[in-house]
Amino acid sequence: MTDVRICFVGDSFTAGVGDPDSLGWVGRVAQETHRAGVLLTSYNLGVRRDTSLDVQARFVQEVQRRLAAGADNRVVLSFGTNDTQLENGSVRVEPLATLAALADLLEWTREHRLPTFVVGPPPVVDDAHNHRLLELTALMRELTKRRGVPFVPIAPVLAESTRWRAELSTGDGAHPRSVGYQLLARAVLDGGWWDWLGTRPAGGRA
Numbered sequence: 266m267t268d269v270r271i272c273f274v275g276d277s278f279t280a281g282v283g284d285p286d287s288l289g290w291v292g293r294v295a296q297e298t299h300r301a302g303v304l305l306t307s308y309n310l311g312v313r314r315d316t317s318l319d320v321q322a323r324f325v326q327e328v329q330r331r332l333a334a335g336a337d338n339r340v341v342l343s344f345g346t347n348d349t350q351l352e353n354g355s356v357r358v359e360p361l362a363t364l365a366a367l368a369d370l371l372e373w374t375r376e377h378r379l380p381t382f383v384v385g386p387p388p389v390v391d392d393a394h395n396h397r398l399l400e401l402t403a404l405m406r407e408l409t410k411r412r413g414v415p416f417v418p419i420a421p422v423l424a425e426s427t428r429w430r431a432e433l434s435t436g437d438g439a440h441p442r443s444v445g446y447q448l449l450a451r452a453v454l455d456g457g458w459w460d461w462l463g464t465r466p467a468g469g470r471a
Contacts, residue, residue, distance in 0.1 A: 279311030
């Protein structure tokens with residue numbers, strides 16, 4: 266059986282902040298992947314408040330340390346919510362800079378033959394912030410499409426979900442609790458995850 270190693274690199278959503286079960290969406294996706302019979306080692310490299318530029322700055326050093334010769338080494342990228350957050354009247358990272366960081370990361374993984382999967386930024390309770398997230402998501406979708414990299418547009422999937430919004434309202438307005446992370450994990454699993462891994466979910470469900 267192939268040794269699959271996946272580095273999940275991102276922000277607080279990747280880290281699972283706010284989840285009382287301490288799984289987040291990464292842990293739940295890893296659980297389902299194990300149930301499908303994949304020999305998976307998952308590395309959660311989520312850092313709270315990280316923007317795309319922060320991820321870009323630490324990415325190579327953190328990922329290279331976790332690559333193993335002979336293994337099926339892979340990368341999952343997820344960021345953008347912090348980029349679109351307002352600070353002093355401006356977004357923390359302009360959309361073009363976010364796209365440049367994403368393009369740089371995808372070029373590195375391509376050069377190092379690391380299959381890459383991109384998870385778009387989740388929405389929050391603030392509608393103005395969500396509007397910026399939806400715009401960024403569209404740009405990220407176009408970039409990944411041109412590069413032939415699978416992308417899950419989380420913001421459009423969850424922005425209108427009453428369950429997601431209810432989860433955010435019980436927390437800090439940005440991070441959900443366990444049910445919200447279950448919704449996020451399901452969006453990832455149903456968004457091309459199994460095709461990317463070249464396997465099928467437990468029970469053969471599409």
